[in-house]
Amino acid sequence: MNTKINRPKYNQIIDAAVKVIAENGYHASQVSKIAKQAGVADGTIYLYFKNKEDILVSLFQEKMGDFISKIEKAIEKETDAIEKLRLLISMHFNQLAEDHHLAIVTQLELRQSSKELRLKINEVLKGYFIMIDQVVSAGIDQGLFQSDLNNKMVRQMIFGTLDEIVTNWIMKDHKYDLVQQVDEVLELIVNGLAVKN
Amino acid sequence: MNTKINRPKYNQIIDAAVKVIAENGYHASQVSKIAKQAGVADGTIYLYFKNKEDILVSLFQEKMGDFISKIEKAIEKETDAIEKLRLLISMHFNQLAEDHHLAIVTQLELRQSSKELRLKINEVLKGYFIMIDQVVSAGIDQGLFQSDLNNKMVRQMIFGTLDEIVTNWIMKDHKYDLVQQVDEVLELIVNGLAVKN
Amino acid sequence: MNTKINRPKYNQIIDAAVKVIAENGYHASQVSKIAKQAGVADGTIYLYFKNKEDILVSLFQEKMGDFISKIEKAIEKETDAIEKLRLLISMHFNQLAEDHHLAIVTQLELRQSSKELRLKINEVLKGYFIMIDQVVSAGIDQGLFQSDLNNKMVRQMIFGTLDEIVTNWIMKDHKYDLVQQVDEVLELIVNGLAVKN
Amino acid sequence: MNTKINRPKYNQIIDAAVKVIAENGYHASQVSKIAKQAGVADGTIYLYFKNKEDILVSLFQEKMGDFISKIEKAIEKETDAIEKLRLLISMHFNQLAEDHHLAIVTQLELRQSSKELRLKINEVLKGYFIMIDQVVSAGIDQGLFQSDLNNKMVRQMIFGTLDEIVTNWIMKDHKYDLVQQVDEVLELIVNGLAVKN
DNA sequence: CATGAATGAGTGTTCATTCAT
DNA sequence: TATGAATGAACACTCATTCAT
Numbered sequence: 166m167n168t169k170i171n172r173p174k175y176n177q178i179i180d181a182a183v184k185v186i187a188e189n190g191y192h193a194s195q196v197s198k199i200a201k202q203a204g205v206a207d208g209t210i211y212l213y214f215k216n217k218e219d220i221l222v223s224l225f226q227e228k229m230g231d232f233i234s235k236i237e238k239a240i241e242k243e244t245d246a247i248e249k250l251r252l253l254i255s256m257h258f259n260q261l262a263e264d265h266h267l268a269i270v271t272q273l274e275l276r277q278s279s280k281e282l283r284l285k286i287n288e289v290l291k292g293y294f295i296m297i298d299q300v301v302s303a304g305i306d307q308g309l310f311q312s313d314l315n316n317k318m319v320r321q322m323i324f325g326t327l328d329e330i331v332t333n334w335i336m337k338d339h340k341y342d343l344v345q346q347v348d349e350v351l352e353l354i355v356n357g358l359a360v361k362n
Numbered sequence: 363m364n365t366k367i368n369r370p371k372y373n374q375i376i377d378a379a380v381k382v383i384a385e386n387g388y389h390a391s392q393v394s395k396i397a398k399q400a401g402v403a404d405g406t407i408y409l410y411f412k413n414k415e416d417i418l419v420s421l422f423q424e425k426m427g428d429f430i431s432k433i434e435k436a437i438e439k440e441t442d443a444i445e446k447l448r449l450l451i452s453m454h455f456n457q458l459a460e461d462h463h464l465a466i467v468t469q470l471e472l473r474q475s476s477k478e479l480r481l482k483i484n485e486v487l488k489g490y491f492i493m494i495d496q497v498v499s500a501g502i503d504q505g506l507f508q509s510d511l512n513n514k515m516v517r518q519m520i521f522g523t524l525d526e527i528v529t530n531w532i533m534k535d536h537k538y539d540l541v542q543q544v545d546e547v548l549e550l551i552v553n554g555l556a557v558k559n
Numbered sequence: 560m561n562t563k564i565n566r567p568k569y570n571q572i573i574d575a576a577v578k579v580i581a582e583n584g585y586h587a588s589q590v591s592k593i594a595k596q597a598g599v600a601d602g603t604i605y606l607y608f609k610n611k612e613d614i615l616v617s618l619f620q621e622k623m624g625d626f627i628s629k630i631e632k633a634i635e636k637e638t639d640a641i642e643k644l645r646l647l648i649s650m651h652f653n654q655l656a657e658d659h660h661l662a663i664v665t666q667l668e669l670r671q672s673s674k675e676l677r678l679k680i681n682e683v684l685k686g687y688f689i690m691i692d693q694v695v696s697a698g699i700d701q702g703l704f705q706s707d708l709n710n711k712m713v714r715q716m717i718f719g720t721l722d723e724i725v726t727n728w729i730m731k732d733h734k735y736d737l738v739q740q741v742d743e744v745l746e747l748i749v750n751g752l753a754v755k756n
Numbered sequence: 757m758n759t760k761i762n763r764p765k766y767n768q769i770i771d772a773a774v775k776v777i778a779e780n781g782y783h784a785s786q787v788s789k790i791a792k793q794a795g796v797a798d799g800t801i802y803l804y805f806k807n808k809e810d811i812l813v814s815l816f817q818e819k820m821g822d823f824i825s826k827i828e829k830a831i832e833k834e835t836d837a838i839e840k841l842r843l844l845i846s847m848h849f850n851q852l853a854e855d856h857h858l859a860i861v862t863q864l865e866l867r868q869s870s871k872e873l874r875l876k877i878n879e880v881l882k883g884y885f886i887m888i889d890q891v892v893s894a895g896i897d898q899g900l901f902q903s904d905l906n907n908k909m910v911r912q913m914i915f916g917t918l919d920e921i922v923t924n925w926i927m928k929d930h931k932y933d934l935v936q937q938v939d940e941v942l943e944l945i946v947n948g949l950a951v952k953n
Numbered sequence: 954c955a956t957g958a959a960t961g962a963g964t965g966t967t968c969a970t971t972c973a974t
Numbered sequence: 975t976a977t978g979a980a981t982g983a984a985c986a987c988t989c990a991t992t993c994a995t
Contacts, residue, residue, distance in 0.1 A: 174980095190477055196965060206981045208967080217965065277474040280387055287533070301555070310555040315546055318527065322550055325526025326519040333518055336484070349512055353519055357554030358498070358507040371954095393990060394957095403956040405992075414990060568959095584871055590986060600960045602988075611986065671868040674781055681927070695949070704949040709940055712921065716944055719920025720913040727912055730878070743906055747913055751948030752892070752901040765975095787969060788978095797977040799971075808969060 175213045178203045179224050187266035191274040196220075221278060222285045228267055229289045232260055237296055246304030247355060250323075253300060254354075255347045257327050262343045272332045297323055323354060372410045375400045376421045384463035388471040393417075418475060419482045425464055426486045429457055434493055443501030444552060447520075450497060451551075452544045454524050459540045469529045494520055520551060569607045572597045573618045581660035585668040590614075615672060616679045622661055623683045626654055631690055640698030641749060644717075647694060648748075649741045651721050656737045666726045691717055717748060766804045769794045770815045778857035782865040787811075812869060813876045819858055820880045823851055828887055837895030838946060841914075844891060845945075846938045848918050853934045863923045885911055914945060 181203035186194045196217050200207045214220045236256045240249040261268040275286065297320045304310035330350065334343045378400035383391045393414055397404045411417045433453045437446040458465040472483065494517045501507035527547065531540045575597035580588045590611050594601045608614045630650045634643040655662040669680065691714045698704035724744065728737045772794035777785045787808055791798045805811045827847045831840040852859040866877065888911045895901035921941065925934045 192476060195963090200982095207965090207983095208981055209979085211966070212979070273477060273480075277476065277480075279389060279474065280470070283470075283474075304555065309557060311557055314550075314555065315543075318543065318546060318550065319555065321526045321530055322519075322523040322547075325522035325524075327522075329518045329522025329525065330515065336481075346512075346515065349515060350519075353511075353515065353554070355554045355556045357550070357552045357556075358501065358511065358516065359552045359554075360506060360508055361558070392988085397957095404958095404990090405956055406954080408991070409954065586870060589984090594961095601962095601986090602960055603958085605987065606958070667871060667874075671870065671874075673783060673868065674864065677864075677868075698949065703951060705951055708944075708949065709937075712937065712940060712944065713949065715920045715924055716913075716917040716941075719916035719918075721916075723912045723916025723919065724909065730875075740906075740909065743909060744913075747905075747909065747948070749948045749950045751944070751946045751950075752895060752905065752910065753946045753948075754900060754902055755952070786967085791978095798969090798979095799977055800975080802970070803975070 172213070174203070174205060174209065176227075178205065178210060178213060178220065179227055182220050182224050183228070183266050183270050186274045187269040191277050218279075218282055221275060221282060225271070225275060225286050226289050228271070229293070233292050233296065235260065236293075240296070240300065246300055246307050246309050247351070249300045249303060250354070251347065251351050253297070254327060254350055255344070258331070258343045258347055261331055262339075265339060268331065268335055268339075272328070272335050294320055294324065326350065326354065369410070371400070371402060371406065373424075375402065375407060375410060375417065376424055379417050379421050380425070380463050380467050383471045384466045388474050391471075415476075415479055418472060418479060422468065422472065422483050423486050425468070426490070430490050430493065432457065433490075437493070437497065443497055443504050443506050444548075446497045446500060447551070448544065448548050450494070451524060451547055452541070455528070455540045455544055458528055459536075462536060465528065465532055465536075469525075469532050491517055491521065523547065523551065566607070568597070568599060568603065570621075572599065572604060572607060572614065573621055576614050576618050577622070577660050577664050580668045581663040585671050612673075612676055615669060615676060619665065619669060619680050620683050622665070623687070627686050627690065629654065630687075634690070634694065640694055640701050640703050641745070643694045643697060644748070645741065645745050647691070648721060648744055649738070652725070652737045652741055655725055656733075659733055662725065662729055662733075666722070666729050688714055688718065720744065720748065763804070765794070765796060765800065766814075767818075769796065769801060769804060769811065770818055773811050773815050774819070774857050774861050777865045778860040782868050785865075809870070809873055812866060812873060816862065816866065816877050817880050819862070820884070824883050824887065826851065827884075831887070831891065837891055837898050837900050838942075840891045840894060841945070842938065842942050844888070845918060845941055846935070849922070849934045849938055852922055853930075856930060859922065859926055859930075863919075863926050885915065888914055917941065917945065 178199065182194070182199050185199050185202050189198065196210055197207050199220065200210050203210075210220070214223060236253055239256055240252045243249050243252055261272070276283070278286075298316055301310060301314065301316055301319050301323075305312050305314065327350070330346065331343065334341065375396065379391070379396045382396050382399050386395065393407055394404050396417065397407050400407075407417070411420060433450055436453055437449045440446050440449055458469070473480070475483075495513055498507060498511065498513055498516050498520075502509050502511065524547070527543065528540065531538065572593065576588070576593045579593050579596050583592065590604055591601050593614065594604050597604075604614070608617060630647055633650055634646045637643050637646055655666070670677070672680075692710055695704060695708065695710055695713050695717075699706050699708065721744070724740065725737065728735065769790065773785070773790045776790050776793050780789065787801055788798050790811065791801050794801075801811070805814060827844055830847055831843045834840050834843055852863070867874070869877075889907055892901060892905065892907055892910050892914075896903050896905065918941070921937065922934065925932065
């Protein structure tokens with residue numbers, strides 16, 4: 166597969182898949198339904214994707230690629246590690262809050278896929294994990310974060326927290342404002358539960 | 363469904379389901395395979411469970427019920443909120459480390475079930491969430507945790523962190539010792555990333 | 560698969576396959592059509608056969624097994640090699656003349672199957688080839704046939720001749736009497752084209 | 757279809773079909789594969805052939821046309837009927853032995869085509885059958901063959917024998933020399949199995 | 954209570970053919 | 975003539991569930 170430039174059908178199909186999966190759920194999203202939503206014939210799908218799983222992997226790669234690189238570009242302009250972290254959380258929440266369909270697909274529907282697909286999804290997430298690691302390292306270098314932090318564990322804490330918060334928000338049908346929680350989450354991650362003295 | 367007392371087949375089937383799903387994966391775990399592992403006929407399954415999903419929900423209820431009530435009993439003997447939290451983390455990790463099959467099923471395989479099943483699973487988890495809330499409240503009452511904490515968010519942070527850590531451990535094939543990370547996780551949750559002064 | 564005794568559905572399905580293939584042709588004989596003709600559900604087919612090809616192989620094995628063993632039993636009662644050969648030809652023609660459906664399936668339809676299936680079909684035919692070889696050997700031993708015959712080539716001549724004659728008869732829609740040609744064919748095989756002196 | 761003169765692509769496509777079918781088997785020989793082998797676009801095929809079946813029929817017509825007319829030219833130079841028959845067998849074997857691809861396609865692969873295709877193939881073979889009939893008639897006229905032979909049956913015997921021998925040779929992967937069997941086959945056809953006196 | 958043979962709805966994928974360029 | 979992207983009909987097989995015994 167080449168770049169997505171000048172491959173309008175490729176993107177049509179991916180966008181159709183996001184919509185169909187978000188609205189019908191993973192298991193009710195037949196290839197024929199995606200094709201119809203994309204306005205192409207069933208067979209056309211297979212000119213652009215190897216099989217059904219490949220649609221989903223590609224979907225995740227394209228969308229999460231965008232998701233991650235937007236965060237990346239934003240935080241590299243900022244020097245202060247805590248501000249970097251705030252931006253990361255803010256953009257994580259913002260991007261998902263702006264695209265409910267995508268949020269549903271990545272947080273809920275794609276997780277009920279096969280182990281093999283989830284391994285490929287994890288591959289994509291590695292880029293995000295590395296970015297978190299770099300923010301934490303920067304914080305340590307800047308004397309803002311404790312120097313003896315277990316980097317991997319911190320990353321799991323940050324990602325696990327954000328992921329759980331977004332998933333809960335979606336399960337509550339986006340009834341409250343996700344984005345206004347950014348500062349509170351940041352505060353919690355940075356300072357923990359304990360009373361300071 | 364009655365109580366599980368004197369319903370040996372009921373438990374046979376649930377234990378068979380855990381084993382079959384852990385070893386074959388969710389999608390390769392047909393009812394007939396579970397029946398064979400349990401040593402009963404396919405049709406017998408339906409004398410104890412409404413349908414396949416009901417096996418999985420019941421499995422989760424039984425196993426998570428145990429899981430939660432063991433933690434509950436342990437932490438109620440402790441008064442100090444931080445020690446309660448340490449125990450909660452410790453027992454969370456311990457119980458999953460002691461039963462790899464169960465860990466695989468609850469952390470990975472059951473998550474590829476339908477949205478409906480996951481809603482029921484969340485129902486079961488509510489008991490755990492309440493327990494976390496109580497620990498946090500106790501900490502606030504005891505002057506150990508900040509009084510203006512957003513209780514729901516704190517719970518999402520704690521659960522999200524523990525869940526992500528356990529899932530990573532399983533995806534790395536249990537290659538390292540989960541239990542020895544307890545204190546480090548506790549420290550991170552209680553004190554956050556920031557340098558104290 | 561056990562013996563066919565007490566497996567009524569097994570035989571129902573095979574007989575349905577013969578009828579459906581003879582009437583609709585190989586390529587228009589879907590599993591669902593065979594199931595309907597057999598009076599069972601589609602899925603039932605797969606309780607008795609591994610897959611569609613297995614129906615065809617089994618069909619051939621069952622029917623050709625009968626076909627061959629009937630000829631076998633008949634010719635072993637006869638001692639004279641030429642009479643054995645006459646019986647072989649006679650029963651070959653008779654059995655196919657008596658079951659037009661089976662004749663169509665084995666002579667025409669099953670030959671448009673995949674190379675793999677045809678290899679398995681050849682396996683079954685080996686029993687027939689051995690029988691022909693034995694008749695020829697007997698004829699040599701009895702001083703009736705030439706002693707320097709190439710046994711394999713003779714077998715190919717006999718089988719090729721019978722097969723071509725039956726196929727032509729079927730392609731002419733069984734319009735003439737196959738069985739009354741037995742003596743003429745025997746004469747041709749035994750004495751060849753040449754004028755005797 | 758016009759004559760093949762000045763229709764280079766027409767022959768390119770037919771030769772590509774022979775190669776592709778011989779190497780991949782009938783069922784794995786998609787139109788697109790033949791087009792690629794021929795060095796033309798898929799759509800171009802349909803400028804020269806009505807549909808896929810038409811490629812195969814034309815292939816058979818072209819190749820068998822050659823096959824038959826070469827035999828025809830050879831035997832008309834010979835007057836003795838037995839020598840005619842020897843030449844016919846010899847050239848039948850020789851031509852197929854010299855072009856393994858063609859032999860595989862005509863003896864094995866094309867036979868797994870639909871009944872309709874095989875009817876058209878038979879049409880082409882009629883020319884060959886007539887030629888055999890003429891050789892047999894010549895033999896009778898020359899007093900070499902019995903006068904009361906059933907011409908049609910003799911033709912089926914001769915063709916069935918040659919066809920079966922060639923098919924066996926191909927199924928044994930051309931492991932032995934087909935051509936050196938000519939005299940033995942001729943002897944068998946002319947004199948039959950019986951001892952002469 | 955227990956059995957297990959039978960059911961039948963549901964779907965990803967292929968590939969011959971078309972037609973706008 | 976020539977192209978090749980797009981089409982869409984067609985089908986074997988699985989497996990959760992039932993029910994006669």
